[in-house]
Every structure is written in structure tokens, then in C-alpha cells.
Amino acid sequence: MTNDNVVKVALIGNPNTGKTSLFNQLTGLKQKVGNYPGITVEKKQGFCKLNESVKAEITDLPGTYSINPTSLDETLVLDTLLNEEGDAFPDVIVVVVDIENIKRNLLLFTQLKDLKIPTILVINMIDQMNRKGIHINVQKLEKQLNTKIVLASARKKIGIGDLKEAILDYKNIDITPVGDISIKIDKEYFSKLKEAFPEFPLYKSWLLITQKKEFDFITEDEKKLVLKFRENLECIKRYQHKETIFRYQIINDVLKDTFNVDKSKATDLRGVLDRVLTHKIFGYVIFALILLFIFQGIFNWATYPMDLIDTAFANLSSWTKSVMPPGTFTNLIAEGVIPGIGGVIIFIPQIAILFTFISILEETGYMSRVVFLMDKIMRKFGMSGKSVIPLISGTACAIPAIMASRNIGSWKERLITILVVPFTTCSARLPVYAILIALIIPDKRIFGFLNLQGLTMMAMYLLGFTAAISSSILLHNVLKIKSKSLFVIEMPNYKLPSIKNILYEVVEKTKAFIFGAGKIILALSIVLWFLASNGSSSFKNAEEIVTNKVENSELHPQELQKKIASYKLENSYIGYMGKTIEPVIKPMGYDWKIGIALISSFAAREVFVGALATIYNVDSDGENTGTIKERMAAEINPDTGEKRFNFPTGMSLLIFYAFAMQCVGTLAIVKRETNSWKWPMLQLFGMGILAYVSAVIVFNIFS
Amino acid sequence: MFKTIANLQIGESAFIEKLCLDKIPLKLLEMGCLPGMEVQLIQKAPMLDPLYIKVNGSHLAIRKETAEKITIVK
Structure with missing residues (x-):
């Protein structure tokens, strides 16, 4: 099934364990960020050379405290590990734990261990060990947890080589779970579960029935069985609590004689910082x-x-x-x-x-x-x-x-x-x-x-x-939505930021923006260009028509070109669109030219300036807004003989841009994140009506 | 009246007696908030909510409404 020369590795851990640092150390810049099919959660993968012939394909799964997910990102960890046929199903799991929070971090480890996938435990931030007075008996811990342990400090590049060796040797890792949860919870119940899903590891079946979501990688018969087991909700909930309590019991027992902290060495820098940073003033x-x-x-x-x-x-x-x-x-x-x-x-x-x-x-x-x-x-x-x-x-x-x-x-x-x-x-x-403020204030x-x-x-x-x-x-x-508030946040210890991590994060986020929002802005820019540079017959014959009109007057050739261009715009498709909406936008104090700019702004709001520049046919190179500004300032409203961009119109535009939802990119992302058109439409119309009404009021107050 | 985590003074410690299982999210247990564990109130946010606690080696912030559902004994 898998290529022998590529080992699939899933990197999993609690937030704030230095998992990302480790991922960056292992893969360097050989990372790719993609999307999981159907959802917007980013999929971070990278390659790492283990020896001359074997590579590791490492997937950095979202940080989570438990395999039971409470958010979309965390659901991914569960989905990846339960679907044996899936692309990212790992040959070996690497669990990263922070030495200071090892007790809580081990909960996730014991859950993962029950899935019977080879699992390596990386104890991170060991450079802190002496300072914090921590002592670990690694051999004993390895034995009690049935695993291979690697001591590491991702930031100081300690233990990376050991981890690579451990990954190469993954086939020899013991897959026995730590403790048997079924005995402690309800033996009978779990043997029924085992009978129902004889093919699955017991813990996988348990996870399938304890979640509220539907899994699409199991057969129809299995789905029916899952639903049947889920009927007894009360019992499932009680068992989940029991499971957690039991896991902590095991962890406490294991750590009692393998992990010691000399409390006299602890410093209270955290306490001091907390008192200042969360002070009421x-x-x-x-x-x-x-x-x-x-x-x-x-x-x-x-x-x-x-x-x-x-x-x-x-x-x-x-x-x-x-x-x-x-x-x-x-x-x-x-x-x-x-x-x-x-x-x-x-x-x-x-x-x-x-x-x-x-x-x-x-x-x-x-x-x-x-x-x-x-x-x-x-x-x-x-x-x-x-x-x-x-x-x-x-x-x-x-x-x-x-x-x-x-x-x-x-x-x-x-x-x-x-x-x-x-x-x-x-x-x-x-x-x-x-530009509007410069014009009217x-x-x-x-x-x-x-x-x-x-x-x-x-x-x-x-x-x-x-x-x-x-x-x-x-x-x-x-909004009458009843949702259980789930507010539990970890207050992590203070750390100096790692420049490498920040750099990677910034590059990744910026890339995501360019390829996400960028595509839409670019596509719309091209559509707008097309609409502005094509039109019906009077558009095509613009040159002839304008030249005939001004035949007798002596016009500078440059002036003539400008006249032709603005005639073309008026008769282009976008010009028609502007004219069509003119009656609607007139109460706000706009004409069809501003209408064009409004329509164009749906690609992205800042297109407003560029669009007006095109409309008024002036060059908008550099920050040289002086020329657009001057041209806008000189524009006259034929109805009143006053300046087009006078105080009322300018204020009305400011208000309109403050409130209106003029961004296709945002609408698209809201649709994806809320999984419904209802909410982006509420934004589009709600904000649109607010913008329109406010702009009309403002225009009338000031004129 | 049962005493709950919300009744603790800053710096005061106690042991968790019982969690109201139907109302407490599993996540809180998974983060170390379990019966029998020692819990210390480290700080209250300026408007006395949320509460910053240390329990079972974890530093967590929880809302007052959640804290009120966790009874304690000295």
C-alpha cells in the first residue's frame, strides 16, 4: 500500500508544545500548504530525509488537547487517524509533549496509543530541565508507556537525529495500549462493541460512536450500527468522563516514579508577569x-x-x-x-x-x-x-x-x-x-x-x-441560537518568540491571502477591464463619432484622445451599467461615473480610486494622487453647476464605504466558514441597506 | 450552599469534590480538571470573570459560570 521508501508520519500534540518548531526543524523550507478536500483547514506537509534511501512525509496536524474534537481544526486529527484508507493515514505517529506540562500532554498520548498505530513520544523543551529542576527516568517511562521516547529541544536543535532514527525504526515499536479502558469503564459494553466491529481496534469503534458527526469512510452497515450505539447518549457521556478519569489515574501512576520536579528551583517569573499583564489597570x-x-x-x-x-x-x-x-x-x-x-x-x-x-x-x-x-x-x-x-x-x-x-x-x-x-x-x-478626505476636508x-x-x-x-x-x-x-459556551483556555508559560517560527507563519499566512483573496481580486480586475474596454456599436465607432463632433473646433490631439476615451467609457458595457444604476444612487448624491466606481469596488474597495482614475482618464502612477485628486476636484455636476465631489457627496461616499459590504473575497470566505449562503447574504444586504440609508441621510443633511 | 471554585479567594487552594457532569464540557476534564485534584485560584480578570486557575499542573482560564458548577472541599 505505502511506498517502502517513504514513511508517513503524523505530527500531533497539544498547542504550545513546540510542535511547529519541531516540524520546521525536520522539514526546513520543504513545506507545502494545501487544503483538505472540502474544508478550509490548511494541510501542512513537508519532507525530511531519514537516510540515503528513505524519506519521511510529515503531516503537521492541528494542535489539540484530546482526540475528541471541539473545533473544525481538531476534527481533522480524528478523521486522519480513523480513516485507514485516507491519504494522510500515518505509518507512525509522533506525539510531541512539553516537559513542563507532561501530565496533561500524556492524555492525548494514551488516547492515540489505543489506536494501535506505532507511536513515538517526543519530550520537548528538555533544555529547560535543569533550570526547572525536572528529572525523568526515560527507560522506566518507555517501559511503562510501551513506547520509544526521544528527548528533544526543537528550538535548540537537540534530538532531531534521534527522532529520525526512531522514525526509521518504527516497525519495531510496541503498539500495546497503556492500560485497558474497557475493564475500568464497562467490560460488558465494550465486548458488545468489539463484537459489532470485529475488524476495528476497539478504541476506534469507541471513537466512532462517541462523536456527533457522520463518518463517510465507513460502510452503510457500519453507519447503522454506529447510530444504534449512539442511542444511549447518557451512558456514552458518563463513560467518556470515566475514561478521562481513568487515563489520568494511569498517567499519575506512571509519572509517580519516573518524573520528579524539585520545586525549590521553580522561579515565579510567570506569576510576576501575570500580575502585571492582567492587572485591572x-x-x-x-x-x-x-x-x-x-x-x-x-x-x-x-x-x-x-x-x-x-x-x-x-x-x-x-x-x-x-x-x-x-x-x-x-x-x-x-x-x-x-x-x-x-x-x-x-x-x-x-x-x-x-x-x-x-x-x-x-x-x-x-x-x-x-x-x-x-x-x-x-x-x-x-x-x-x-x-x-x-x-x-x-x-x-x-x-x-x-x-x-x-x-x-x-x-x-x-x-x-x-x-x-x-x-x-x-x-x-x-x-x-x-482621497475623499483630501478632497472635502x-x-x-x-x-x-x-x-x-x-x-x-x-x-x-x-x-x-x-x-x-x-x-x-x-x-x-x-439571533436565537442556543449554543453551549465552551470557554476553556490554556494560559501557557511565557516564552521568547522564535524568529524562525514567526517567519514561517508570516510567509504561510501571506501566501494563503495571495492565493485565496488574490485570485478573486485578479479575476474581477480582468472582468472589469473587459467591461470597460468593450461595448456596443457606438463604443466601437467612438473615434469616428467624436472626431466628427469636434471637427470644427481646434482641439489639441491630446485633448481629442481624452474626449474619445471618455466617450468610449460612457458607451462601454460598464458605462451602461453605471447609467442603469444612476437613478438608484442619485439620492446618495452620485452620478453614473461614481456608479461605475461603486460596481468596480466589489472586486476590492480600493479599486474605487483606480476606477475613477480610468474614468477621468488620468494616470494614477505612484502615489501621484494629486492628478486624480485635481481631476476629481475639477469635476462639475451638470445639474447644479457645483463641484461633483462637494462636501455632501464626499461625506455620503465616506459613509457608504464605511458600511457597505463590497468585497467578494470576504463573502466567499464567510460562505465557506459558515457553510451557508444565508450569512454572507445577510451581510451583503444588511450592510448594503445600512450603507445606502445612512449615505442618503448624510447627503441630505449636508446639502 | 456548596462552595465552588468561584468562591475561592485569590491564592487560595482547595480540592475538587464533584463536577456537575451534565453541564461540564468533557474538554475541561481532559485538560486536567478532575475530582480529587487540587485547584488554586491564581487570578480573577478585571471584571471578576473569567477565573485563572491552576489545577493538576495545568494553568487554565474558565468562565465564572463554569467555575460555579465545580464544587470544592478544603
């Missing part, structure tokens, strides 16, 4: 300062690389036009594909910076303290302390933010988080805000030091945040 002050620092990073430091990227793509576009033969294909590349790719790449600096911060906060153990600090407050809004991370991430991009909500245990809390995240001011709104200072434009930008952030909070209160009261 300092705790919040420190968190606020960290947030401020992160936003500083996203909005100040990121602008330098973003400007570079912007200029580079504008140059690449004009260079392509100059070297390739003129024609539709060249236009597609230069006006559709290149700006489309640029529109995705431009977000990389902000996303990379944000994820660097988030992974540092997670690696150090600080994030758990934030969750602890914020939980009670967030619960008032129907969310969980764990919602803080998605809400922060949302200021860069809603897509990774929504994915980060997966570990929220309660479905209602998770759903509300997913639904309100798109209100937070994501980076795609920034360029739109920037005077560049003045009040009280001598507060810049009015800067204040408006801040107000927009607050507006987004307020909208998220208010809608969460509304949803909290309206």
Missing part, C-alpha cells in the same frame, strides 16, 4: 499601547514598501505597453492583468506586518492574557475574548480575520464575530478614505496641533469600530 494600558504600536506599524511603516510596489506596477504596466505590439492582448496584460496583480501585491506589507505582530503575541503567550482580559467585555456584545484577535486582524483584511475566528468554541459567539468583522476599517478602505489644524484631515481619518476608524460593536449587540439580541 496596567493590563488594559499595556494592551492599548501594544495596539497603538501595531497600528503605527500597519499605517506608517507599511506605506514605504506600498509606495514602491505601486510605482513598480505602474512602471511595469507602461513598460509592457511600450514593448509589446499594440492590440487587445497587450491591453489585457497592461491594463487588466498587471494592475490586477499589483492590486493584490500592494496589501502584502500591511498583512505581513500585522501577522508578524500577531504571531509574536501568540508565540510569547501574551495573546491568552488578552483573551482573559477581554472576555467579559466582549461577552456583553455576544462575542468571546477570543474575538479580539479577528477584530484586530480585520484592520488589515477581513479574510484572514474571519479564518482566525475558528477557535472560538461557541457557535453563536463565532458567528457574531464573523458577521461584524467586515465593519472594521480594513486596509482596502484606506486609499478610498485618503480642508488641510487645517485646530488647536494648533490637531490636523483636521487626520482627525477625520481617526473618526472613520471609530465609526467602523462602533458599527461593529452596535451590530454585535443587535445580533446578540436577535
Whole structure:
């Protein structure tokens, strides 16, 4: 069945055990991240050379405390290990445990051992042993747990060679379980179970019946049997509790004479840090300062690389036009594909910076303290302390933010988080805000030091945040979802972050964004380009029509070209679309040109600026928004003779962009994460109506 | 009135007597919160909820509503 030269290894362990460090050490950069079929959980795999002829294919399974899953990510561990025919079914399991939390970590180990798959136990972070006064009798422990033990420190690269040897030798590992749970729970019940599924290891059958989900890798007959066993729910629950208690008894017995901690050596750095970081005043002050620092990073430091990227793509576009033969294909590349790719790449600096911060906060153990600090407050809004991370991430991009909500245990809390995240001011709104604010708010200072434009930008952030909070209160009261709240978080010990882990994490998250959201933005950019550069007969004959019209007036050839271009736009497909929606958007103070920009914004909000640039036929190279700005400032509303982008229209647009759900990528991810079209549609229409009504009101108040 | 983890003072320890099995998620047991184990309240969050406890060698944070379902004896 399996190739003899490739050993399939599943890497499993509790969160915070250094499992990812070990994976990175074993595989280096030879990793690939894919998706498991049908679900969005990332599948991390990598290869590792064991000797001259044998390789290991290592799958890094999501961190879990137990084989009984409580989240989508954790379900994957169970599915992988129960499906013997599956792609990732391992030849050998490597369980990683943290030496400091060995007792709790061993629970998962004893569960896995019962599946009768060869299992290696890696005791990680042994470099901490002396400092913490820990002593282990490895040989005795190996004997009592019927396994091969490897002592390692993934960060210090200790024990990696030993682990490779142990993996090579996996066929000689004892697969006897540690203790027999059936005797302790209910012997009779388990012998019935054994009779029903004679082919399976007993523990596999037990897991099949204790879960609430359906397994698609067992036969129809087996499914029926499983359902029959599941009927006695009360009994199953009681037995599961008994099982856990029994496992801890075994672990305690085993550790009693193999594992010693000299308590006099323990330091209380953790206690001191905890008292400060979760203090009722300092705790919040420190968190606020960290947030401020992160936003500083996203909005100040990121602008330098973003400007570079912007200029580079504008140059690449004009260079392509100059070297390739003129024609539709060249236009597609230069006006559709290149700006489309640029529109995705431009977000990389902000996303990379944000994820660097988030992974540092997670690696150090600080994030758990934030969750602890914020939980009670967030619960008032129907969310969980764990919602803080998605809400922060949302200021860069809603897509990774929504994915980060997966570990929220309660479905209602998770759903509300997913639904309100798109209100937070994501980076795609920034360029739109920037140009509109520059147009309608005077560049003045009040009280001598507060810049009015800067204040408006801040107000927009607050507006987004307020909208998220208010809608969460509304949803909290309206949504009648009964879900058991499951809030148990581990408060890990503080650690210095590993640069390697952070780097890998950032690369992986950024890649996921580019290939996930990027595809959609790119595809829509091309569609928009097509709609803007094609049209009916008057589009095709634009040159002739315009030239005839202006025959007598003396126009500069450049002026003539501009006239032709804007005539073309008016008669392109997208021009028709803009005109069609004009009556609808007129109450907000917009015309068909702004309508085009609104439609285009569904690819990604920042396309608004680019679309207006195309419409007003000005070059939007670099940060040279001056030209677009000037052109926009000069645009006249023929009905009133006033400026098109006057204060009322500008304010109305700001409000519209703050509230409307104009992002196909986000809708797609919400559909995937909630597994239903109901919720993304609620966002699209709910936020859309809110945006429309507010924009109309704002426009009328100010005009 | 039974005493529960929610009644502990910061720094105080006790032993878990009973967990209300129907209302306690299995996950809590799996993370080490078991009858007979010593539990210490390390800290309360600023609004007195959630609670930060040490039990069976694990450091965990649980909500007050959960803590109220775990009775203790000295």
C-alpha cells in the first residue's frame, strides 16, 4: 500500500508544545500548504530525509488537547487517524509533549496509543530541565508507556537525529495500549462493541460512536450500527468522563516514579508577569499601547514598501505597453492583468506586518492574557475574548480575520464575530478614505496641533469600530441560537518568540491571502477591464463619432484622445451599467461615473480610486494622487453647476464605504466558514441597506 | 450552599469534590480538571470573570459560570 521508501508520519500534540518548531526543524523550507478536500483547514506537509534511501512525509496536524474534537481544526486529527484508507493515514505517529506540562500532554498520548498505530513520544523543551529542576527516568517511562521516547529541544536543535532514527525504526515499536479502558469503564459494553466491529481496534469503534458527526469512510452497515450505539447518549457521556478519569489515574501512576520536579528551583517569573499583564489597570494600558504600536506599524511603516510596489506596477504596466505590439492582448496584460496583480501585491506589507505582530503575541503567550482580559467585555456584545484577535486582524483584511475566528468554541459567539468583522476599517478602505478626505476636508489644524484631515481619518476608524460593536449587540439580541459556551483556555508559560517560527507563519499566512483573496481580486480586475474596454456599436465607432463632433473646433490631439476615451467609457458595457444604476444612487448624491466606481469596488474597495482614475482618464502612477485628486476636484455636476465631489457627496461616499459590504473575497470566505449562503447574504444586504440609508441621510443633511 | 471554585479567594487552594457532569464540557476534564485534584485560584480578570486557575499542573482560564458548577472541599 505505502511506498517502502517513504514513511508517513503524523505530527500531533497539544498547542504550545513546540510542535511547529519541531516540524520546521525536520522539514526546513520543504513545506507545502494545501487544503483538505472540502474544508478550509490548511494541510501542512513537508519532507525530511531519514537516510540515503528513505524519506519521511510529515503531516503537521492541528494542535489539540484530546482526540475528541471541539473545533473544525481538531476534527481533522480524528478523521486522519480513523480513516485507514485516507491519504494522510500515518505509518507512525509522533506525539510531541512539553516537559513542563507532561501530565496533561500524556492524555492525548494514551488516547492515540489505543489506536494501535506505532507511536513515538517526543519530550520537548528538555533544555529547560535543569533550570526547572525536572528529572525523568526515560527507560522506566518507555517501559511503562510501551513506547520509544526521544528527548528533544526543537528550538535548540537537540534530538532531531534521534527522532529520525526512531522514525526509521518504527516497525519495531510496541503498539500495546497503556492500560485497558474497557475493564475500568464497562467490560460488558465494550465486548458488545468489539463484537459489532470485529475488524476495528476497539478504541476506534469507541471513537466512532462517541462523536456527533457522520463518518463517510465507513460502510452503510457500519453507519447503522454506529447510530444504534449512539442511542444511549447518557451512558456514552458518563463513560467518556470515566475514561478521562481513568487515563489520568494511569498517567499519575506512571509519572509517580519516573518524573520528579524539585520545586525549590521553580522561579515565579510567570506569576510576576501575570500580575502585571492582567492587572485591572496596567493590563488594559499595556494592551492599548501594544495596539497603538501595531497600528503605527500597519499605517506608517507599511506605506514605504506600498509606495514602491505601486510605482513598480505602474512602471511595469507602461513598460509592457511600450514593448509589446499594440492590440487587445497587450491591453489585457497592461491594463487588466498587471494592475490586477499589483492590486493584490500592494496589501502584502500591511498583512505581513500585522501577522508578524500577531504571531509574536501568540508565540510569547501574551495573546491568552488578552483573551482573559477581554472576555467579559466582549461577552456583553455576544462575542468571546477570543474575538479580539479577528477584530484586530480585520484592520488589515477581513479574510484572514474571519479564518482566525475558528477557535472560538461557541457557535453563536463565532458567528457574531464573523458577521461584524467586515465593519472594521480594513486596509482596502484606506486609499478610498485618503482621497475623499483630501478632497472635502480642508488641510487645517485646530488647536494648533490637531490636523483636521487626520482627525477625520481617526473618526472613520471609530465609526467602523462602533458599527461593529452596535451590530454585535443587535445580533446578540436577535439571533436565537442556543449554543453551549465552551470557554476553556490554556494560559501557557511565557516564552521568547522564535524568529524562525514567526517567519514561517508570516510567509504561510501571506501566501494563503495571495492565493485565496488574490485570485478573486485578479479575476474581477480582468472582468472589469473587459467591461470597460468593450461595448456596443457606438463604443466601437467612438473615434469616428467624436472626431466628427469636434471637427470644427481646434482641439489639441491630446485633448481629442481624452474626449474619445471618455466617450468610449460612457458607451462601454460598464458605462451602461453605471447609467442603469444612476437613478438608484442619485439620492446618495452620485452620478453614473461614481456608479461605475461603486460596481468596480466589489472586486476590492480600493479599486474605487483606480476606477475613477480610468474614468477621468488620468494616470494614477505612484502615489501621484494629486492628478486624480485635481481631476476629481475639477469635476462639475451638470445639474447644479457645483463641484461633483462637494462636501455632501464626499461625506455620503465616506459613509457608504464605511458600511457597505463590497468585497467578494470576504463573502466567499464567510460562505465557506459558515457553510451557508444565508450569512454572507445577510451581510451583503444588511450592510448594503445600512450603507445606502445612512449615505442618503448624510447627503441630505449636508446639502 | 456548596462552595465552588468561584468562591475561592485569590491564592487560595482547595480540592475538587464533584463536577456537575451534565453541564461540564468533557474538554475541561481532559485538560486536567478532575475530582480529587487540587485547584488554586491564581487570578480573577478585571471584571471578576473569567477565573485563572491552576489545577493538576495545568494553568487554565474558565468562565465564572463554569467555575460555579465545580464544587470544592478544603
